[in-house]
Amino acid sequence: MADRLRGKVALITGAGMGIGREAAVLFAREGARVIAGDINGAAAQETVRVVEAAGGQALAVTGDVALEADVERMVADGVRRFGALHVLYANAGVLWKDRDRSVLETDADWWDRVMAINLKGVFWLTKHGIPHLQRAGGGSIVLMGSVSALVGFTRAQDAYTCAKGALISLTRSLAIQFAKDGIRCNIIHPGIVDTPLQAPYLTEELRREFRAGIPLGRIAEPREIANVALFLASDEASFMTGAELVVDGGFTAG
Numbered sequence: 001m002a003d004r005l006r007g008k009v010a011l012i013t014g015a016g017m018g019i020g021r022e023a024a025v026l027f028a029r030e031g032a033r034v035i036a037g038d039i040n041g042a043a044a045q046e047t048v049r050v051v052e053a054a055g056g057q058a059l060a061v062t063g064d065v066a067l068e069a070d071v072e073r074m075v076a077d078g079v080r081r082f083g084a085l086h087v088l089y090a091n092a093g094v095l096w097k098d099r100d101r102s103v104l105e106t107d108a109d110w111w112d113r114v115m116a117i118n119l120k121g122v123f124w125l126t127k128h129g130i131p132h133l134q135r136a137g138g139g140s141i142v143l144m145g146s147v148s149a150l151v152g153f154t155r156a157q158d159a160y161t162c163a164k165g166a167l168i169s170l171t172r173s174l175a176i177q178f179a180k181d182g183i184r185c186n187i188i189h190p191g192i193v194d195t196p197l198q199a200p201y202l203t204e205e206l207r208r209e210f211r212a213g214i215p216l217g218r219i220a221e222p223r224e225i226a227n228v229a230l231f232l233a234s235d236e237a238s239f240m241t242g243a244e245l246v247v248d249g250g251f252t253a254g
């Protein structure tokens with residue numbers, strides 16, 4: 001199968017590594033032309049290199065999703081290059097467990113920065129991206145939530161949790177508002193995934209704890225989340241909107 005996104009142009013934020021890079025490679029393999037956005041320009045370029053080496057098409061666009069002017073430019077550059085936009089995958093996000101903790105311990109500046117990237121970044125992407133999806137006659141928006149928006153943890157990361165929780169509400173609001181335009185919006189809630197985002201915190205002890213606490217007995221590979229994003233981005237999910245897909249190895253089922 002290599003046609004699931006044929007003819008589509010997909011903008012993926014945070015495409016320089018982790019789940020975003022995996023999604024860029026997968027989307028391109030399924031026929032999409034990919035706009036790979038990242039604050040780390042070299043990482044975005046490397047994603048493009050990997051996509052092109054596999055015979056796909058991609059464009060690197062560099063910028064901070066927290067800044068409206070950057071997002072506006074990334075969208076415009078992508079549309080200029082590929083002529084349209086059909087898929088918005090708001091994947092960029094940060095997890096700073098050392099600075100984003102319980103509300104009792106988190107400085108206001110770090111709270112604001114996490115919110116600016118994980119929540120306001122999605123505002124800018126949808127604000128500037130949706131008009132292009134409307135012009136294209138429809139499209140798919142995929143947001144990245146987290147199981148931390150669904151359950152409390154004693155090891156708190158409250159800004160991250162609140163930003164991800166707010167995205168659930170935004171998913172439903174966008175789904176209802178833009179259904180008339182043929183635009184779907186859904187959210188994925190990953191459990192723990194083995195990516196550079198988690199790498200600084202994944203001690204052997206924590207890995208053991210996760211293996212014991214996750215019914216499937218392991219943490220996820222980035223591809224296992226990117227596969228779900230691919231499904232939601234594609235027309236295979238044509239009757240899905242406003243939905244939450246939990247991809248956590250059974251963690252929240254317990």
Ligand SMILES: NC(=O)c1ccc[n+]([C@@H]2O[C@H](COP(=O)([O-])OP(=O)(O)OC[C@H]3O[C@@H](n4cnc5c(N)ncnc54)[C@H](O)[C@@H]3O)[C@@H](O)[C@H]2O)c1
Nearest residue numbers: 014016017018019039064065093144146192193195196197
């Ligand atoms: N890894 C996990 O365990 C996990 C679990 C639940 C949800 N998620 C979510 O999945 C998404 C991707 O996570 P990941 O683990 O692949 O992360 P990652 O850190 O491995 O990759 C994230 C990418 O986003 C980019 N980025 C960071 N800040 C940015 C900004 N301000 N503007 C533009 N790009 C920026 C980084 O440079 C990086 O390339 C995030 O939204 C994250 O919250 C991850």
